[in-house]
Amino acid sequence: LAKTTQPISMDSYEGQEVNITCSHNNIATNDYITWYQQFPSQGPRFIIQGYKTKVTNEVASLFIPADRKSSTLSLPRVSLSDTAVYYCLVGSNQAGTALIFGKGTTLSVSS
């Protein structure tokens, strides 16, 4: 699986847009990019997934450049409740294979 690199931590204030970038230089052709969110003492929760260009859903946007060697998770107008750890995962996710988590980015949102 492609290794990912993310910032260890980020700080923000309520109402700001937060962009978390993930590097995955060795991404393979069949790999997708997926982001998960984890609150303390809870299991991870799926946020968004993409293969190329831009993907947007009700909670976030995912920007993927043409070379796919990086991706950026964008959280618009964060609130205190967005304080969590965000994980970037890359893989083809074949049936029967587990998700392998990197260290993630701890986002702290203050008022």
Add this chain to the structure above:
Amino acid sequence: GAVVSQHPSWVICKSGTSVKIECRSLDFQATTMFWYRQFPKQSLMLMATSNEGSKATYEQGVEKDKFLINHASLTLSTLTVTSAHPEDSSFYICSARAPGTRAAGYTFGSGTRLTVV
């Protein structure tokens, strides 16, 4: 959406005793389930892959005789921590993927906080 239920959410046990954690897929069948362990301020670490009707596959460094995994049905996998010790205290999380989905289909249980005293 797919739901994975994990029970109990927390448990305290004495050193030397065994603890069983259940992971159920509520609205789909899961031939494969995954067990993770997470220590404070660390990422999730894959422990083993649980396969329905066959032996689990353990990651390197995980003792299969200590962490017994049983996947007896398509909706239930159990992790038993045998002869628990304080160093086994951790947050255990299970996961499964609904059939026909990509990474978006991986669903995680709410986790079990194990404290061994």
